[in-house]
Amino acid sequence: MAAFIIEGGHALSGTITPQGAKNEALQVICASLLTSEKVTLHNIPDIRDVQNLIELLREVGVSVIRTGKHDYTLQADQLRMDYLQSDAFAARCAQLRGSVMMIGPLLARMGKAVVTKPGGDKIGRRRLDTHFLGFQKLGATFSHVEGRDVYEITARQLKGTYMLLDEASVTGTANIVMAAVRAKGTTTIYNAACEPYVQQLCHLLNSMGARISGIASNLLTIVGVDELHGAEHTILPDMIEVGSFIGMAAIVGDGVRIKGVSVPNLGIIPEAFRRLGVKLKVEGDDIVVPRQRHYEVQSFIDGTIMTLADAPWPGLTPDLLSVLITVATQARGSVLIHQKMFESRLFFVDKLIDMGAQIILCDPHRAVVVGHDRKLQLRGGRMSSPDIRAGIALLIAAMSATGNSRIDNIEQIDRGYEDIEARLNALGAKIKREA
Secondary structure, eight states: OOEEEEEOOOOEEEEEOOOBOHHHHHHHHHHGGGOSSEEEEESOOOOHHHHHHHHHHHHTTOEEEEEETTEEEEEOSSOOHHHHTSHHHHHHHTTOGGGGGGHHHHHHHHSEEEEOOOOOOOSSOOOOHHHHHHHHHTTOEEEEOTTSSOEEEEOSSOBOOEEEOSSOOHHHHHHHHHHHTTSBSEEEEESOOOOHHHHHHHHHHHHTTOEEEOTTSSEEEEEOOSOOOOEEEEOOBOHHHHHHHHHHHHHHEEEEEEOOOOGGGSTTHHHHHHHTTOOOEEETTEEEEOOOSOOBOOOOTTSOOEEEEBOSTTSBOGGGHHHHHHHHTTSBSEEEEEOOSOTTGGGGHHHHHHTTOEEEEEETTEEEEEOOTTSSOOBOOEEEOOSHHHHHHHHHHHHHSBSEEEEEOTHHHHTTSTTHHHHHHTTTOOEEEEO
C-alpha cells in the first residue's frame, strides 16, 4: 500500500491544467461497445479507474490503440461473449465501479449482459435501482444465475417507452440512454440527470448516429436507430479537479492559475467557493485564484448561517463537499455542510478534527465547520484515504498543516487524480510518494 509524505506549509504558485473528466471518460469509453466501428477519444485522464476499465474492455475483445498520452481509439468488432458470461468477468466487474456502465451498451447491442455488484468508493449505499428499473421499462428481464452471485439481464428487442426516473442518477441516466439509442421506437426519459458528463455522452452518441434531443435538460427524447457508427470525441476538463485546485489555491496558494477549465461547464462550483469568501476571477477560460490572506464565510440575506448542500445539476456536485469542508477550516466564520446523497462520506472529518479542525459532525449527513481564520493552523498527522474525494481533501489539509503528514491508501487518490504529486510539486508543494 503506497503513501504520501507531505511537508506542510509550502505555498503553491504558478499554472496548472486540469485533466480530462473522469466520470465522462468512463461513460464514453463504454459507449464504444455500441458499434463495431472505431471510436476515437481525446483527453482521457491517465488514472487508475479509467485504466482498469480500458483493460477490462481489452479482456472482452475490444481493440484498444493508444495514439497519445491521453488519446485512444477503441473498436469493439470482436467481442468475446464467452468471457462476458464467465465468472472471471463477474469478478473483475466487482472490483470496478465503472463496469456498471457496460450493461446498457451490451444489452442494446448483444441483447444480454451479466450484472454483479460493482466496486468503487465505500461511501454508503450506491444503489443501482434506477439503472435496472429503466432497463425493465425498455423490456429487459432479469434472472438469477444458480450457483453464482450474479444476475443475467436479457432482451431480444428493447422497446422505446416513457419513463420517470425515481432519481436523477448520472450513471443511471447514461446507462439507460446507451440502451435506448438502439431500442425500437421512441424513449422519453423524465427526471434525467443533465450534468455535463451526460450532455457530452449524448453529443458523442448523436455523432455516432443516435437521435437524442433535449440534451442539457431533464427531459430526454431518444428515437431508436438500428445501428451506430464510429466517431471522434474530446472529453471536457474534470470539474471536480478544477474545484479541488480552487480549494488548494484558496487555503495554501500564493497565486494560482487553473488553465482551460471550460467555465460554462462548471455550473455553481465557483460560486460555492465565493460563498466561503474565496476570491477568484475568470480570465477567458482560466480561473485565477490570488493569495487569500483571509476569506470570510458569507451569510444568507436574513443573517442565518451559510449552508452548502449537494443537489442534482445544476446544483452543487457532492464530489466537492469534502474539499469545501477542508477549505472552510481556515475561513473566518462558520458553515453548515449538508451531504444529502451518501451517508458515510462525511466520516472522514474525524481525521481533520485530529489535525485540529473545529468541526461538529451532527449526523452522517451534516457537519458544522467553525473556521480558524488562519489563527490556528492544522497540524500534521498520519491518516488513511477512505475514498477519492476525502483523499484529496486530506492532501489539501496536509499541505496547509504545520509539520509532516502521512496519508496511506493513496491508491484511492490515484483512482481519480492523474500524477497528482508531480503536478502539485511543480507548483511548490513538498509531496513524496512512498511505496
